[in-house]
Amino acid sequence: MNVLWIMADQLRWDYLSCYGASHIATPNIDRLASKAVRFDRAYVQSPICGPSRMSSYTGRYVRSHGATWNGFPLRVGEPTLGDHLREIDVKCSLVGKTHMRPDKEGMKRLGIDPAGPIGALVSECGFEAFVRDDGTNSTFDANRNGEDYDNYLREHGMDGENPWEEWANTAIGPDGKPKTGWLLETAPLAARVPKEHSETAWLTTRGIEYIESQGDQPWLCHLSYIKPHWPYLAPAPYNDMYTAQDLPPVNRREGEHQHPIMETWANTRICKSFARDTVRDTVAPVYMGLIKELDDQMGRLFDYLEKTGRMDDTMIVFCSDHGDNMGDHFLGEKDLFYDCSARVPMIIYDPRREADATRGTSTDKLMESIDLVPTFIDFFGGTQKPHLLEGRSVEPLLHGKDTPWRQHCISEYDYATRDARREIGVDQRDARMVMVFDGRWKYVHVETMRPMLFDLETDPNELHDLGDDPEQQSHVERLKEVHFDWSRQHHSRITRSAEIVEEMTDDREPDGIVIAFWNRQEMDEQGLQMPTHIKD
Structure with a gap:
C-alpha cells in the first residue's frame, strides 16, 4: 500500500467545481472526489506557505514546531512524517516544493554534516528528495533548488543563464520584446515555455517517473506543485482561456474593515493593488488558467494510475497549503483567516474496501492539515503518537465510523515581518493572531488589540466583524476560553x-x-x- 500526497500551492477551495464553483470546471479533480471523501471544512494551521507546510509535515501546530514564517528553519530534531514512516519501513519521498529552510546553525552545533545521510534528511524536512523545486528565482534565492528544472529546459532548447526566469516566467509582448511575469500587467500574455514543458507538466512527469521507479517497499510520495502560486503567468492556451467576465463577483463591501489591524493591512501596497478592479480582472483569469492547467495534469496523472492498477493500492490526497485572497476583502496575496485564504480543498481517496461506503461523499466535520500525518501512519499500520502529534487520524471518517470529533479548528499567524506590523506600531514579539473556528463562529485573537468575530451562518462571506458588538460578547468569551484552553495544553513534552x-x-x-x-x-x-x- 502506498500514498500519493498531492499539494497545490495557493489554490482556493472555491475555485474547484467539486466544491461548487460554477465559474470554472475542474473535471479531473472532480473525478478524484467522486471516488473519495471531500472535506468541506478543512483549514491550514497558518495561511502562509512555510509555517503551513511545516505543520503539514510534522503533524504539529505552528506554536509547537516554531517555524512561524517563510524562511524560518524547522529546528533540528523536530520529528517529521519521514521520521515516523521510516520507523515502519515506509519510504517517504519528495517531488516538488516544500518551502523548507534547513537549520544550518543547529546542524553545525550538533556536528551534523548537511551533506551526510542524516543532514540530507534534516535539510529536506524528513523527505528523500527525488526532485526538489521551490519555484522561485534562482538568481536571488540560493534555496530555490531548481537546478533540475533549469537543466530540463536547457535539454529542450530553452537555454539561458536562468531558464526558469527567461522561459517559464517571461512572455513576449506585442512589440516582440520580453516581458517579465513578475509584473501583473504581463499576466494575460503566454509564457514562453510550451505547455508540455511547464513546471506543472514537468512535475507531473517526474511524479510518474518516481512511481515507476519504485520496488516492493511501500512508499509515500509528496507530489507538491508550485502553481497556481504567483508569478501569475501561464503557457498557452491557459493564459487567455478565461476573461474577466468569467470571474465570480468580488467578495467585499465598502467600510467592512473597522478593526485597526485590518484598516492598516488593507492600506499596504499588495492589498491596494489587488483592490483595483483592473488588477483583479487581469490576474484572476490567469489564476483560473493555472488551475485549469493543473486539473488537466491531474487527468494525465490519474489516467496513469488507473492504467497501471495503482488506484487499487494507493491512497491519494489532494489539498493545498493555503488559498489566495485575489482582491476579496480588499486584500491581495494570502495571509489572514478569511476562508479564501485559510480554508483549503481536502480530498482523500482510500483504496481499501472499508472506504467503499463513503466514496463520493462529503463531510462538514472540521479537519486540520495536521490530521494528515496521523492518517498516513494509520494507513501504513503504524502506532499513533498522541504525545507528539497534535492532529487526529481521519481514517474513522473515511470508513464511515461514527466517532467523537473535534469541535474547533486552530490556525496561527505570525505577522512580525509584514509591513502592517510597523505601520500600526506593534512590537514583533506581539505580532500574533490565532483563529478559533467552531463550524459557525470564527474568532480571531489579535495580541494587544480587540478580537475579531464572524458568524459564518448569517454572514458566510465574512463581511461583518462582530468582535466589538456587545450582543455577541458571549461568543467572544466562549471562544476566548477555547483559545486559552488550547494554549495551556502540553505541546513540548514530546520525548515521553x-x-x-x-x-x-x-x-x-x-x-x-x-x-x-x-x-x-x-x-x-x-x-x-x-x-x-x-x-x-
Missing part, C-alpha cells in the same frame, strides 16, 4: 509517551532511591524493598 508517564508514576522513584520513609516497616507496608546492599 503517555504510557511511559504512567509507568513512571507506578514505579515511583528510580531503583535504589528511598525518599521520606521513616523506617523499614513503612516500606514493607507499601510493598517496597530496601536495596540489598544497604544495611540498617
Whole structure:
C-alpha cells in the first residue's frame, strides 16, 4: 500500500467545481472526489506557505514546531512524517516544493554534516528528495533548488543563464520584446515555455517517473506543485482561456474593515493593488488558467494510475497549503483567516474496501492539515503518537465510523515581518493572531488589540466583524476560553509517551532511591524493598 500526497500551492477551495464553483470546471479533480471523501471544512494551521507546510509535515501546530514564517528553519530534531514512516519501513519521498529552510546553525552545533545521510534528511524536512523545486528565482534565492528544472529546459532548447526566469516566467509582448511575469500587467500574455514543458507538466512527469521507479517497499510520495502560486503567468492556451467576465463577483463591501489591524493591512501596497478592479480582472483569469492547467495534469496523472492498477493500492490526497485572497476583502496575496485564504480543498481517496461506503461523499466535520500525518501512519499500520502529534487520524471518517470529533479548528499567524506590523506600531514579539473556528463562529485573537468575530451562518462571506458588538460578547468569551484552553495544553513534552508517564508514576522513584520513609516497616507496608546492599 502506498500514498500519493498531492499539494497545490495557493489554490482556493472555491475555485474547484467539486466544491461548487460554477465559474470554472475542474473535471479531473472532480473525478478524484467522486471516488473519495471531500472535506468541506478543512483549514491550514497558518495561511502562509512555510509555517503551513511545516505543520503539514510534522503533524504539529505552528506554536509547537516554531517555524512561524517563510524562511524560518524547522529546528533540528523536530520529528517529521519521514521520521515516523521510516520507523515502519515506509519510504517517504519528495517531488516538488516544500518551502523548507534547513537549520544550518543547529546542524553545525550538533556536528551534523548537511551533506551526510542524516543532514540530507534534516535539510529536506524528513523527505528523500527525488526532485526538489521551490519555484522561485534562482538568481536571488540560493534555496530555490531548481537546478533540475533549469537543466530540463536547457535539454529542450530553452537555454539561458536562468531558464526558469527567461522561459517559464517571461512572455513576449506585442512589440516582440520580453516581458517579465513578475509584473501583473504581463499576466494575460503566454509564457514562453510550451505547455508540455511547464513546471506543472514537468512535475507531473517526474511524479510518474518516481512511481515507476519504485520496488516492493511501500512508499509515500509528496507530489507538491508550485502553481497556481504567483508569478501569475501561464503557457498557452491557459493564459487567455478565461476573461474577466468569467470571474465570480468580488467578495467585499465598502467600510467592512473597522478593526485597526485590518484598516492598516488593507492600506499596504499588495492589498491596494489587488483592490483595483483592473488588477483583479487581469490576474484572476490567469489564476483560473493555472488551475485549469493543473486539473488537466491531474487527468494525465490519474489516467496513469488507473492504467497501471495503482488506484487499487494507493491512497491519494489532494489539498493545498493555503488559498489566495485575489482582491476579496480588499486584500491581495494570502495571509489572514478569511476562508479564501485559510480554508483549503481536502480530498482523500482510500483504496481499501472499508472506504467503499463513503466514496463520493462529503463531510462538514472540521479537519486540520495536521490530521494528515496521523492518517498516513494509520494507513501504513503504524502506532499513533498522541504525545507528539497534535492532529487526529481521519481514517474513522473515511470508513464511515461514527466517532467523537473535534469541535474547533486552530490556525496561527505570525505577522512580525509584514509591513502592517510597523505601520500600526506593534512590537514583533506581539505580532500574533490565532483563529478559533467552531463550524459557525470564527474568532480571531489579535495580541494587544480587540478580537475579531464572524458568524459564518448569517454572514458566510465574512463581511461583518462582530468582535466589538456587545450582543455577541458571549461568543467572544466562549471562544476566548477555547483559545486559552488550547494554549495551556502540553505541546513540548514530546520525548515521553503517555504510557511511559504512567509507568513512571507506578514505579515511583528510580531503583535504589528511598525518599521520606521513616523506617523499614513503612516500606514493607507499601510493598517496597530496601536495596540489598544497604544495611540498617
